[in-house]
Amino acid sequence: MARSAVTRDPPGKGASPATPKSRPGQRSAHPKTPRRLKQIEAKRTAMLDAALGLFSRAGLHGTTVEQIAEDAGVSKTNLFYYFASKEEIYVAVLSRLLDEWLAPLRAIEPDADPVVAIGEYIRRKILFSRTQPAASRLFCLEIVQGAPLLKRELETSLKQLVDAKAAMIRGWTAAGKLAPVDPHHLIFAIWATTQHYADFAGQIDALLGTGLDDEAFANAAAENVSRIILEGIRFRPIP
Incomplete structure (x- = not known):
């Protein structure tokens, strides 16, 4: 299957947090200070933890992006700032x-x-x-x-x-x-x-x-x- 749409972690860093994807021509509203990076890591971890619980019970196709966002305590828009799709979250x-x-x-x-x-x-x-x-x-x-x-x-x-x-x-x-x-x-x-x-x-x-x-x-x-x-x-x- 094609995997080009999925962002992969660097080799050996499967659990490493990643910063949200930047948009072309868009400057980050927040400088990447240690405190900001820690907040990004915590939010991404919360999303993955929420997704894990849902995926383990209902699988990929039985879980919605709305459910993941709700369980993670974030908006759907905010979730898509970190991940491009539900499949990317799953991977x-x-x-x-x-x-x-x-x-x-x-x-x-x-x-x-x-x-x-x-x-x-x-x-x-x-x-x-x-x-x-x-x-x-x-x-x-x-x-x-x-x-x-x-x-x-x-x-x-x-x-x-x-x-x-x-x-x-x-x-x-x-x-x-x-x-x-x-x-x-x-x-x-x-x-x-x-x-x-x-x-x-x-x-x-x-x-x-x-x-x-x-x-x-x-x-x-x-x-x-x-x-x-x-x-x-x-x-x-x-x-």
Whole structure:
């Protein structure tokens, strides 16, 4: 699909705030002082936060610009000063989401103890599902639909990061620090199990009458998912 109408954030800066678009021949009524830039960032963040909540419940086509503006506490005209279209808002929300979603994976370093590092990754993924369930659900919705507006990022930045971490896991296996395991399937398993708690929260509540809002349940989920996965990849010398 064509993406020329969508303003992209600089590489590696998916969550960075951007100043409103300037109009040709128009001089800004407000100088870009630190205070003004902070106000711009806060307003843009409020718009993205409002859009995230709406998109995660109703999707792109079920959400209107008027709803986003109302939830963000701004006028529709003001919203269009920051974003050219509803689709641009949607892509901005997804870009910020992807950057936050990948942060725990980026944090894993090659010189770390693999069992400790992967256990911490699982814990952080459960925490993300607990603190940002709307973001997790929106990401799931976009992927289920074929990722029409996120495919470029998946095929570039996400693939590059996952390939790098897969090579790191292979290195741990070759060094005898992990049991032989296909790194991509390991990563997929972690994603599937940890996001289940946000994406299928209604099912969990129906079965157990609880969910990630309960801190004790969230801790138990992290502990059990970690034990299941880590015991499968922990290196065991052959007798």
